[in-house]
Amino acid sequence: MLPIGNYLFLSMALFILGVIGVITRRNVIVVLMSIELILNAVNINLVAFSRLYGDVAGQVFALFIIADAAAEAAVGLGIIIAFFRNHETVLADEMDLLKW
Amino acid sequence: MLDKVIFYFFAAIAVSSAALMVTRRNAVHSAIFLITTLLATAGIFLQLRAEFIFIVQIILYVGGIMVLFIFVIMLVNLDVALHQLKFARQKWVALVVVLALAAQVGVMFWTTGKMQGQVWPGLNAAPVGKLPPGNAEAVAQSLFGTYLLPFEIASVLLLVAMIGAVVMAKKRA
Numbered sequence: 001m002l003p004i005g006n007y008l009f010l011s012m013a014l015f016i017l018g019v020i021g022v023i024t025r026r027n028v029i030v031v032l033m034s035i036e037l038i039l040n041a042v043n044i045n046l047v048a049f050s051r052l053y054g055d056v057a058g059q060v061f062a063l064f065i066i067a068d069a070a071a072e073a074a075v076g077l078g079i080i081i082a083f084f085r086n087h088e089t090v091l092a093d094e095m096d097l098l099k100w
Numbered sequence: 101m102l103d104k105v106i107f108y109f110f111a112a113i114a115v116s117s118a119a120l121m122v123t124r125r126n127a128v129h130s131a132i133f134l135i136t137t138l139l140a141t142a143g144i145f146l147q148l149r150a151e152f153i154f155i156v157q158i159i160l161y162v163g164g165i166m167v168l169f170i171f172v173i174m175l176v177n178l179d180v181a182l183h184q185l186k187f188a189r190q191k192w193v194a195l196v197v198v199l200a201l202a203a204q205v206g207v208m209f210w211t212t213g214k215m216q217g218q219v220w221p222g223l224n225a226a227p228v229g230k231l232p233p234g235n236a237e238a239v240a241q242s243l244f245g246t247y248l249l250p251f252e253i254a255s256v257l258l259l260v261a262m263i264g265a266v267v268m269a270k271k272r273a
Contacts, residue, residue: 001103002103005209006107007144010114012176012205015183018118019198023189033134036161037137041140043153043157044141044145047148047150048148050150051231056232056241059153060243063243067254068219070164071258072261074142074261076167077169078268079271087270
């Protein structure tokens with residue numbers, strides 16, 4: 001294992017790229033994909049610290065995060081399909097039903 | 101040395117394809133680059149000797165979640181979106197948020213670097229413990245022993261998500 005700082009920097013880079021995607025992209029599907037990227041960056045941290053301390057609990061929590069990501073993707077994509085069926089758009093700034 | 105080469109190889113792939121994922125106009129291209137990132141991350145997991153997470157990452161993320169994404173991208177007609185503005189007009193908000201994030205992380209690294217030799221290992225620390233051999237077995241022992249209740253709660257969460265997705269995507273009667 002390399003020094004822990006390497007993994008933290010990699011995780012930080014992926015996390016920040018994911019945040020950029022969430023904030024700037026218009027396509028809601030790409031926003032959801034960026035959220036997956038953020039969750040993945042957190043997983044790298046958990047697994048790296050699990051190796052650092054020799055405790056397998058970090059990997060168990062990474063598994064929970066993966067399960068969460070699957071649930072979130074299923075529900076999010078379901079919402080997108082339902083919205084697209086009614087309003088013919090997947091662009092975030094055209095989803096302004098609650099705006100007046 | 102080999103560890104280093106493997107790590108930097110996969111890290112370079114992960115970061116560069118993540119950057120491409122955020123910037124591509126076509127959602128299908130974004131999905132492909134996200135798959136590359138996830139596979140490279142799986143390589144990092146293997147380099148960390150987390151074999152079980154490595155397999156789960158490939159089967160579940162790349163084989164399950166990303167296939168779902170591709171399906172939805174195909175289902176949702178994106179030809180219109182292709183010819184329109186890619187980014188929302190939030191560049192400055194994004195810049196401020198990212199700078200704040202980077203500043204936070206920088207402060208974290210800086211304070212951690214000063215705390216060498218404390219209980220908390222510094223950034224250059226070598227492993228302080230050893231993982232038991234037989235990764236899948238160790239994960240299973242922990243998952244079905246200490247974390248049995250969270251495991252069951254996760255199964256309920258998945259059931260709820262499944263029902264929610266079906267109800268949401270189903271055509272109105």
